[in-house]
Amino acid sequence: MATKEEDVKLLGFWASPFSRRVEMALKLKGVSYEYLEQDIFNKSALLLELNPVFKKVPVLVHKGKILAESHLILEYIDQTWKNNPILPQDPYEKAMARFWAKFVDEQVGPVCFKSVVKADKGIDVAIEEAQELITFLEKELSGKDFFGGKTIGFLDLVAGSMIPFCVGRAWEGMGIDMIPEEKFPELNRWIKNLNDIEIVRECIPQREKQIEHMMKVAERIKLA
Incomplete structure (x- = not known):
């Protein structure tokens, strides 16, 4: 260690x-x-x-x-630091982890937050477009505890820091349930698994404080 x-x-x-x-x-x-x-x-x-x-x-x-x-x-x-590997060892699995991490940061994050805040096409259309992207991640998690398999890995760190605890709290602040359990059971199970990990809990900001911050960011986006 x-x-x-x-x-x-x-x-x-x-x-x-x-x-x-x-x-x-x-x-x-x-x-x-x-x-x-x-x-x-x-x-x-x-x-x-x-x-x-x-x-x-x-x-x-x-x-x-x-x-x-x-x-x-x-x-x-x-x-x-070689202990507790984050990236997969298999070259293909490593490439796919990078692919989906890029997808989370460049597609899911911006669409699920900025597009919903702006809602140029209407809030319902914005939510539908965001959920279409989230569906790809739902499929990736099928039958797995984490994106990395049985243990937390690269994509879990990227998606886990972005979806439930950052953008997700912005949705909460707007009164939107973007990841309803009946529609996304795998993602909800994954979020529960993340919450069970001490290092994840230690790095997550206090809920009310973060929602307040995300609402301020949303206001800046609306005015931009």
């Missing part, structure tokens, strides 16, 4: 699913790290220095090496 001080720093934001998934990975690996909370609306000189290209969290610093972008950071963590 990598329990000793590893000279690891993580710049993150409490409500960001992208930094939350990195924290989950570090905890899963047993890596000691210093967490540096950032104000993403008033970016610090340190954040701008360490990530001048994208100017956003998360940023991982390990022994002076600087990494940005959560998927790349997760892969680095997995390759640096």
